[in-house]
Amino acid sequence: AQRVTQPEKLLSVFKGAPVELKCNYSYSGSPELFWYVQYSRQRLQLLLRHISRESIKGFTADLNKGETSFHLKKPFAQEEDSAMYYCALSPLNAGGTSYGKLTFGQGTILTVHP
Amino acid sequence: DTAVSQTPKYLVTQMGNDKSIKCEQNLGHDTMYWYKQDSKKFLKIMFSYNNKELIINETVPNRFSPKSPDKAHLNLHINSLELGDSAVYFCASSQDRVPGGNTEAFFGQGTRLTVV
Numbered sequence: 595a596q597r598v599t600q601p602e603k604l605l606s607v608f609k610g611a612p613v614e615l616k617c618n619y620s621y622s623g624s625p626e627l628f629w630y631v632q633y634s635r636q637r638l639q640l641l642l643r644h645i646s647r648e649s650i651k652g653f654t655a656d657l658n659k660g661e662t663s664f665h666l667k668k669p670f671a672q673e674e675d676s677a678m679y680y681c682a683l684s685p686l687n688a689g690g691t692s693y694g695k696l697t698f699g700q701g702t703i704l705t706v707h708p
Numbered sequence: 709d710t711a712v713s714q715t716p717k718y719l720v721t722q723m724g725n726d727k728s729i730k731c732e733q734n735l736g737h738d739t740m741y742w743y744k745q746d747s748k749k750f751l752k753i754m755f756s757y758n759n760k761e762l763i764i765n766e767t768v769p770n771r772f773s774p775k776s777p778d779k780a781h782l783n784l785h786i787n788s789l790e791l792g793d794s795a796v797y798f799c800a801s802s803q804d805r806v807p808g809g810n811t812e813a814f815f816g817q818g819t820r821l822t823v824v
Contacts, residue, residue: 603748626811638751638798638815680751684811695764696741696802696813698751 596621598683600699607671608707615666615702617655617681627657627664628682630698638680641666651675671706678703711735714799714816721789722824729784729819731799738804739763740782741813742774745796754797757782758804789823796820 597620607613619625627644642650644657644664655666664681681699712733721727733740741764742754755774756764762774771787786793802813 628812630813637817638800640812643812678749682813695753695756696800697753698743700748700750703749 596625596683596685596695596697598681598697598699600679600681600702602702603700604703604705606705606707609673610670613668613671613675613704613706615679615681615704617664617666617699619662619664619681619683621662621683621685624686626684626686627655628684628696629653629655629664629666630680630682632678632680634677641679671704673706673708676704676706711814712799712801712816714797714819716819717817718820718822720822720824723789723791725789726785726787727789727821728786729797729799729821731782731784731816733780733799733801733814735801735803735814736780737801737814738779739802740776740779741798741800741802742782742784743798743800745798745818747795751798755782755784786821789821791823794821794823 599618601616629641630638631641632638653668655664657664678701680701684696715730739758741756744752744754754766754768757776760776773785775783796818798818799816800813802811
């Protein structure tokens with residue numbers, strides 16, 4: 595079975611400081627990894643996917659299969675980045691398809707102070 | 709148009725009652741989920757359905773029963789509510805992954821259930 599671990603429940607940084615939200619996973623096969631974000635009073639929404647290899651709102655995340663990690667990074671945090679961040683995993687079968695097994699980590703509350 | 713909608717948004721009820729939460733998605737997705745977010749904000753998967761077929765049924769009490777009348781709906785019925793059931797319940801939907809496809813999960817706004 596797959597598992598996603600976010601070791602930090604709370605993370606506080608000052609505006610302009612670099613930020614890294616850690617995510618480790620365990621899954622015997624090939625996974626698809628995501629970061630989701632929940633801003634105050636808003637729905638949970640996708641921030642980025644590892645296969646897109648894109649930067650969203652200055653955030654990037656690299657899938658490291660050797661360390662089974664998918665840490666989220668931003669070089670200069672902004673106050674509007676304060677939110678709950680969830681790392682998520684969707685297992686892929688041999689054919690590269692997946693369905694119905696999107697699993698989340700415990701979440702990390704990021705607070706960016708002015 | 710709201711992609712994934714849940715009703716009700718708030719639900720306050722007494723212990724022992726039976727209640728249902730409804731979820732509908734208009735995205736044409738194949739998979740729908742129910743998640744429970746507890747007071748510590750942990751987001752735990754409860755059930756998932758793919759094309760009306762139950763895929764995941766985590767260690768959830770039998771008092772919780774999902775119903776999927778069609779691909780666009782996944783309702784959650786809870787019998788004999790207990791204090792520990794108080795949480796925010798999220799519905800979500802996603803498309804099956806195919807090469808190059810988008811598997812982004814879309815979430816409802818959540819239903820805050822309070823059992824008193």
